[in-house]
Amino acid sequence: MENNYLSVSVLTKYIKRKFDADPYLGKVYLTGEISNFRLRPNSHQYFSLKDEHAKINAIMFKSAFNKIKFQPEEGMKVLVTGHLSVYEPSGSYQIYIDHMEPDGIGQLYQAYEQLKNKLAQEGIFNTPKKQLPSFPKKIAVITSPSGAVIRDIITTVRRRFPITQIVLFPTVVQGDKAALDITNKINQVNELGGFDTMIIGRGGGSIEDLWPFNEEIVARAINDSHIPIISSVGHETDTTIADLVADVRAATPTAAAELAVPKLSQIITDIENLKVRLVNYLNHQIKNQAIRLQRSTNSIIFKNPQRIYEVYSQQVDISKRRLVSQELELLNKQKDQLNNLKYRLERLNPHKNILSNQQQLDLLNTKLTQNITKIMNNKRQDFELLISSLDHLSPLKIMQRGYSYVTNEDNTLINSVNDTKSDDKIKVNLSDGVIEAKVIQISNNEVK
Numbered sequence: 529m530e531n532n533y534l535s536v537s538v539l540t541k542y543i544k545r546k547f548d549a550d551p552y553l554g555k556v557y558l559t560g561e562i563s564n565f566r567l568r569p570n571s572h573q574y575f576s577l578k579d580e581h582a583k584i585n586a587i588m589f590k591s592a593f594n595k596i597k598f599q600p601e602e603g604m605k606v607l608v609t610g611h612l613s614v615y616e617p618s619g620s621y622q623i624y625i626d627h628m629e630p631d632g633i634g635q636l637y638q639a640y641e642q643l644k645n646k647l648a649q650e651g652i653f654n655t656p657k658k659q660l661p662s663f664p665k666k667i668a669v670i671t672s673p674s675g676a677v678i679r680d681i682i683t684t685v686r687r688r689f690p691i692t693q694i695v696l697f698p699t700v701v702q703g704d705k706a707a708l709d710i711t712n713k714i715n716q717v718n719e720l721g722g723f724d725t726m727i728i729g730r731g732g733g734s735i736e737d738l739w740p741f742n743e744e745i746v747a748r749a750i751n752d753s754h755i756p757i758i759s760s761v762g763h764e765t766d767t768t769i770a771d772l773v774a775d776v777r778a779a780t781p782t783a784a785a786e787l788a789v790p791k792l793s794q795i796i797t798d799i800e801n802l803k804v805r806l807v808n809y810l811n812h813q814i815k816n817q818a819i820r821l822q823r824s825t826n827s828i829i830f831k832n833p834q835r836i837y838e839v840y841s842q843q844v845d846i847s848k849r850r851l852v853s854q855e856l857e858l859l860n861k862q863k864d865q866l867n868n869l870k871y872r873l874e875r876l877n878p879h880k881n882i883l884s885n886q887q888q889l890d891l892l893n894t895k896l897t898q899n900i901t902k903i904m905n906n907k908r909q910d911f912e913l914l915i916s917s918l919d920h921l922s923p924l925k926i927m928q929r930g931y932s933y934v935t936n937e938d939n940t941l942i943n944s945v946n947d948t949k950s951d952d953k954i955k956v957n958l959s960d961g962v963i964e965a966k967v968i969q970i971s972n973n974e975v976k
Contacts, residue, residue: 537616544614547621553612558623559631560584562604575600577608577623585622586610592626597639597739605631636735640742643769647747657775658756660787664724666693667788668717668755670710673698677729677760677781684785689792695723701730706740714749714757725788726753728770729760729781741768750774760784927959945970 534542547553560577567573573588586608600606610625630638647653667685671677678696685692697717700709710728717726728750730738740746741761750757750773759774760781771777778784919925923933934942935955942948948967956963 536619540614540616540619543619544616547613550612556610556612556623558584558608558610560606560608562600562602562606565600565602567599573600577606585615585620586625587622588625588628596628597636598630599639599642600628607631636739636742640735640769643742643744643747644772647744647769647773652747652751653772655751658754660756660758660776661724662790663689664692664789666695666723668695668697668723668726670697670699670713670717670726670728671730671781672701675701675731677731680781681727681729681785684782685789688786689789691792692789701740702733702737703740707743707746710740711745711749714746714753718753718755723755726755726757727760727781727784727788728757728774729778729784730762732763732766738762738766738768741770743769746770747773758784758787927957932956932958945972 558577560579563576563578563583565573565575570590572590573593575586575588576583577586578584606628607630608623608625609627610623612621612623614621669678669681671681673696682694685694697713699713700706714726714728717723728741730741732738738761741759747769750759750770756775758776758778759768759771760778760783761768761770763779776787778787923931927933935957936942936948937953937955939955940947942954948954948970950967950970952967954965954967956965
């Protein structure tokens, strides 16, 4: 009975075979809204497709995801094709997407709008545009060598400003390799140097034909170029990312050439007009200067040149008198200040203060000497009194009145009869000497 039970893995493999063998699930066309999308750069993409009532897991491998032109976003409604299968470890079914495009709007248009918004947020469209040179000597043209673009540009430049050199950089302007080729040619022109202007262009076509000029690498190459770039892509109604990034946009290749070079005949006419204006201006200036010279020649000052310095001489005399007066006034003021300071200095002369302080110091010194002498006498009297009192209390004084004290042989004081015994040698200390004696008998004072 146990052999009738299947393991989970066996059942899952069986269901997976059913999915893989079903002809209706081999290629499925599905529409839905993207959910749980998180971009994983350079990796497979895992997300979900859902509608109002159901949801299915989806996986899009890196090779398939790199082919789409737009950036999938959360909530975007898309059309996808792929096949259904079962992912055995989790036992869930999912769709493996081979192709994806926006639902209701073209894939290329969606990619165009996304890149446009991205570059706008970075501020590339608002960067300062480089000024086209007025008289270019060398122009680089990046376009197809077999198209009408290069012929129109050459014809227009030769007609308007034939001294300008046109250098063609043959470029692929359509197909998958076009964007990289255009980018390489822009970088090549910048690396070579020596070019005043660069024209990038191609004829009209569908959005697919013009798509290389909507690629991000082309837009960034144009923005990084240090040579001014004129973009002439498609017809006047076509607007590519390259047109928005370029320094100048031209509606047609002929218009691009007209923007790049001036019109020689117009330049010659302008030069002639400037020449006439310059001659007229110089003649007018010469006449004005001649009139001024005549007026100056007839001036009284030139006829009597001494009048030029009469006024200045008078001003010098007045200034001299004013200077002398101011010097005297300043000198008197300084003298008054000096006398004032001298008087203040005499009042503040320290000699009088020194004499007064010296007298006061002598008086204080005398008083100090008297006080010290008085204090010393008092201290001496007190000292003599203390000596006299100490002398009255001295045991020597008492001993002079017939008193003595007794010690044993090692000079230990004997205070009691118990401190000695018969035949001990003792010393009787008197005021004028010592008597050595021997104890014959000891008698105790009996208290009755």
